[in-house]
Amino acid sequence: xxxxxxxxxxxxxxxxxxxxxxxxxxxxxxxxxxxxxxxxxxxxxxxxxxxxxxxxxxxxxxxxxxxxxxxxxxxxxxxxxxxxxxxxxxxxxxxxxxxxxxxxxxxxxxxx
Amino acid sequence: xxxxxxxxxxxxxxxxxxxxxxxxxxxxxxxxxxxxxxxxxxxxxxxxxxxxxxxxxxxxxxxxxxxxxxxxxxxxxxxxxxxxxxxxxxxxxxxxxxxxxxxxxxxxxxxxxxxxxxxxxxxxxxxxxxxxxxxxxxxxxxxxxxxxxxxxxxxxxxxxxxxxxxxxxxxxxxxxxxxxxxxxxxxxxxxxxxxxxxxxxxxxxxxxxxxxxxxxxxxxxxxxxxxxxxxxxxxxxxxxxxxxxxxxxxxxxxxxxxxxxxxxxxxxxxxxxxxxxxxxxxxxxxxxxxxxxxxxxxxxxxxxxxxxxxx
Amino acid sequence: xxxxxxxxxxxxxxxxxxxxxxxxxxxxxxxxxxxxxxxxxxxxxxxxxxxxxxxxxxxxxxxxxxxxxxxxxxxxxxxxxxxxxxxxxxxxxxxxxxxxxxxxxxxxxxxxxxxxxxxxxxxxxxxxxxxxxxxxxxxxxxxxxxxxxxxxxxxxxxxxxxxxxxxxxxxxxxxxxxxxxxxxxxxxxxxxxxxxxxxxxxxxxxxxxxxxxxxxxxxxxxxxxxxxxxxxxxxxxxxxxxxxxxxxxxxxxx
Numbered sequence: 001x002x003x004x005x006x007x008x009x010x011x012x013x014x015x016x017x018x019x020x021x022x023x024x025x026x027x028x029x030x031x032x033x034x035x036x037x038x039x040x041x042x043x044x045x046x047x048x049x050x051x052x053x054x055x056x057x058x059x060x061x062x063x064x065x066x067x068x069x070x071x072x073x074x075x076x077x078x079x080x081x082x083x084x085x086x087x088x089x090x091x092x093x094x095x096x097x098x099x100x101x102x103x104x105x106x107x108x109x110x111x112x
Numbered sequence: 113x114x115x116x117x118x119x120x121x122x123x124x125x126x127x128x129x130x131x132x133x134x135x136x137x138x139x140x141x142x143x144x145x146x147x148x149x150x151x152x153x154x155x156x157x158x159x160x161x162x163x164x165x166x167x168x169x170x171x172x173x174x175x176x177x178x179x180x181x182x183x184x185x186x187x188x189x190x191x192x193x194x195x196x197x198x199x200x201x202x203x204x205x206x207x208x209x210x211x212x213x214x215x216x217x218x219x220x221x222x223x224x225x226x227x228x229x230x231x232x233x234x235x236x237x238x239x240x241x242x243x244x245x246x247x248x249x250x251x252x253x254x255x256x257x258x259x260x261x262x263x264x265x266x267x268x269x270x271x272x273x274x275x276x277x278x279x280x281x282x283x284x285x286x287x288x289x290x291x292x293x294x295x296x297x298x299x300x301x302x303x304x305x306x307x308x309x310x311x312x313x314x315x316x317x318x319x320x321x322x323x324x325x326x327x328x329x330x331x332x333x334x335x336x337x338x339x340x341x342x343x344x345x346x347x348x349x350x351x352x353x354x355x356x357x358x359x360x361x362x363x364x365x366x367x368x369x370x371x372x373x374x375x376x377x378x379x380x381x382x383x384x385x386x387x388x389x390x391x392x393x394x395x396x397x398x399x400x401x402x403x404x405x406x407x408x409x410x411x412x413x414x415x416x417x418x419x420x421x422x423x
Numbered sequence: 424x425x426x427x428x429x430x431x432x433x434x435x436x437x438x439x440x441x442x443x444x445x446x447x448x449x450x451x452x453x454x455x456x457x458x459x460x461x462x463x464x465x466x467x468x469x470x471x472x473x474x475x476x477x478x479x480x481x482x483x484x485x486x487x488x489x490x491x492x493x494x495x496x497x498x499x500x501x502x503x504x505x506x507x508x509x510x511x512x513x514x515x516x517x518x519x520x521x522x523x524x525x526x527x528x529x530x531x532x533x534x535x536x537x538x539x540x541x542x543x544x545x546x547x548x549x550x551x552x553x554x555x556x557x558x559x560x561x562x563x564x565x566x567x568x569x570x571x572x573x574x575x576x577x578x579x580x581x582x583x584x585x586x587x588x589x590x591x592x593x594x595x596x597x598x599x600x601x602x603x604x605x606x607x608x609x610x611x612x613x614x615x616x617x618x619x620x621x622x623x624x625x626x627x628x629x630x631x632x633x634x635x636x637x638x639x640x641x642x643x644x645x646x647x648x649x650x651x652x653x654x655x656x657x658x659x660x661x662x663x664x665x666x667x668x669x670x671x672x673x674x675x676x677x
Contacts, residue, residue, distance in 0.1 A: 022203040047408035169668035169677035182467035401458025407576025
């Protein structure tokens with residue numbers, strides 16, 4: 001396949017994760033059109049907030065993808081731990097009574 | 113469920129692995145290597161086409177080509193971002209490329225010698241890339257798969273514009289048609305080589321397949337590409353430079369002749385027509401920009417206390 | 424419309440189209456040579472915007488002529504002496520400091536120009552200006568922020584920016600000189616006098632140069648001639664490259 005390595009990895013070809021990091025990473029959120037929430041589009045590198053906003057605009061809205069942008073330093077994102085996914089999210093699974101389809105309303109009553 | 117158990121159960125259900133999930137070290141390394149190579153390829157791929165921006169034969173074509181080369185930069189950027197979710201920095205990956213430790217697709221080590229090459233790259237090189245990338249939209253690593261979805265969406269214009277360039281040439285003067293044929297002659301075999309060695313010689317395939325990174329074999333993808341491309345060449349009235357190319361009624365596929373694997377390995381190992389030039393161009397741009405990157409950081413540090421704007 | 428004012432209109436539209444075309448040609452060469460991938464993409468956006476406006480202007484210029492030349496005929500079929508762009512936009516690419524200084528000084532000018540031309544008595548010009556001014560406002564934001572950032576960055580970036588300013592400053596005076604075409608265009612209501620943009624440009628540029636901790640070069644030397652087709656030597660190779668296909672394959676379509 002095209003981008004798969006050919007042969008064994010050359011010595012020193014594995015990144016160590018300790019090299020220089022350059023400009024900080026920012027997460028980009030786009031409001032596709034008025035009335036919708038901002039959703040995550042991707043990330044960019046930029047030295048500061050002003051440049052981050054411009055880079056996000058230049059990279060992620062070239063095809064009219066949005067009408068508003070947020071950029072957030074990636075280090076500011078706090079994420080839930082996949083190891084805690086069961087305790088975080090599974091308890092919601094058995095509470096079908098939270099959903100409207102759980103209830104039976106006679107047809108004669110009409111739309112509710 | 114333990115991390116390894118969850119990893120396997122996600123793969124079994126054909127689900128997506130996300131950045132914070134536990135993953136085997138080999139999975140992480142394979143992905144970093146593959147995504148980085150893919151990203152480097154997009155970025156190096158800006159050069160052969162960039163070579164014709166200044167000489168595009170019409171302003172209309174100039175605008176399209178600029179937008180296309182810009183897209184390649186964007187695709188490289190999306191891919192580096194995907195790699196960065198695996199705990200490496202873009203700078204480190206770029207540095208490995210600059211030091212010759214990382215490879216990129218060998219196709220970009222061939223020169224663009226006429227305007228028809230811009231057509232051939234769009235049609236054949238992007239066509240081959242799309243064949244591969246459509247498969248990769250289904251790969252198990254979420255960020256890579258999402259980058260592929262975005263890239264495939266943007267890339268569909270690339271192949272069409274390439275074919276349109278050639279269509280214009282074959283309907284033009286004899287000189288233009290000859291230019292188109294010459295481009296096909298030079299790009300056909302390198303395009304087939306893009307799919308990599310035959311399955312029997314493909315060292316990483318088995319593990320990548322088990323991890324749902326690779327969903328189709330090299331030869332299957334190559335065959336898909338040949339089957340798709342032959343009728344397109346026929347429509348153009350151009351001849352594919354393969355005397356062994358023939359329709360196989362039993363398999364309902366096009367059979368093609370042997371690939372020159374010596375050439376393939378020569379170019380992979382750095383002895384292609386443009387290997388040195390591509391890296392030198394890339395390194396020079398990076399070195400020339402060092403003072404800009406540093407200055408921007410210095411400015412940001414000086415003004416860090418200023419309030420951020422609310423969007 | 425009289426024949427004379429139609430010629431004036433043609434010349435007026437053409438010169439602004441030439442500015443865009445030549446600058447986009449220079450910018451196109453920078454794609455894949457920027458300091459970071461994000462900036463490659465930003466420069467390509469600027470080049471595409473400016474090329475787009477250039478094409479609209481050349482197409483319109485072509486419609487105004489009796490010969491009805493196409494945008495490509497005008498771009499690829501004229502000689503150095505027939506190009507009427509400002510000298511500033513043809514200055515050869517240097518380092519990123521040069522790119523951004525040239526861009527900033529020109530963006531500041533074009534932004535003012537389009538903001539005035541939206542009121543042009545000529546509907547087509549007004550329409551093009553309406554599209555262009557949104558773009559130039561963004562270009563100005565981008566190049567201004569780079570001028571400030573690099574001027575006020577490191578000692579080296581400050582030195583390079585000052586050097587770039589000194590190098591291109593002599594080409595800025597030409598932007599504000601009124602010639603016969605400008606005067607006739609302003610009088611007819613479809614154009615503006617370049618001299619009338621000078622104060623606002625000076626205010627913008629002086630403020631930014633100060634913020635960037637740079638010094639404004641003196642105005643003792645002003646190079647002119649672009650509007651009359653008297654260019655620097657550097658436009659020759661630019662045109663030779665840009666026009667190569669058109670001239671090598673006369674009459675072919677692409």
